[in-house]
Amino acid sequence: MKKMLVVYYSWARGNTRRIAEKRAAAADADLERIETVTPYQGSYDDVVAQGQQEVESGFMPAIRPLSADLSGYDVIAVGTPTWWFTMAPAVHTFLHGQNWQGKTVIPFMTNGGWPGHVIRDMEKECAGAVFPLSLQVRFDSGGGDRMVTPEPLVDAFTDDVVRLLKEE
Template identity: 50%
Template sequence: MMKKLVVYYSQSNGNTKRIAEMIAEKIGADITEIDTVVPYTGSYDQIVRQGQEEVNRGFKPQIKEIEKNPGEYEEVIIGTPTWWYTMAPAVLTFLSSADFAGKKVAVFQTHGGWPGHTLKDMKSLCKGADIMSEKAIQFDSTGGNRLETPLDEIENWISGL
């Protein structure tokens, strides 16, 4: 069987983590989390503003070493929350330094109704990858944790991974 790894970043409510865990469980993949060295602190609104400033300047925060080595997997599934119409800065750091040559890659985002150009931006950073699929998954528009995309639609997508 092909070795598969789910790599995700999740900050606000664990929305992206929830989907990542669902994927890992359904397809029998390993799972590992991206995290920043410096944690985000403050209220949701403060983090939204800090995120805007970081996205605008293309900031790449330092991230902790992830626990699994993507180099050892044939298929890598990468998930991010949407931050200002693109991937979260931590995922920008991760994708900017990773090498996906010869690997199958799938990307997904969680968002609150404004998906922007996140998946396109992620795909363009996966150098050398064979992009097999992508999925935008919507949670509620107030930044909360209510899933809006129907579960069977998500499960359908997962079964093709």
């Protein structure tokens, strides 16, 4: 069985955290959370506005070091909420700071109905990696925590991940 690490960032409602936790548990994977050194402050709308500026300028905030050593894993799943049609800036920092050559990466994301080009952007940041699977999970458009994507679709993705980990 291949070893998987699930790395995720989650800010607003814990949506991406819940998806990451369930997938990690089902696949017996290790789990790591990305956190910015400086926490986002203010109201949801303040952070939406700050996020727009950060995404548009390509800003990559400092993040806390992860405790896991990525070299010890065969597969790395990376989860992000959608921020302005792309990955959250903290995930941009994480992906940008690694050597992905020869790695197997499974990008997954949550969104509120405007998924943009998150997965494509994540894959671009992981030069040299292979991407056998990816997942987009839609939540409600009000920025809440009601999952719109049917649960069986998300479960089928998990089954695919487990199958991949069992492959020789």
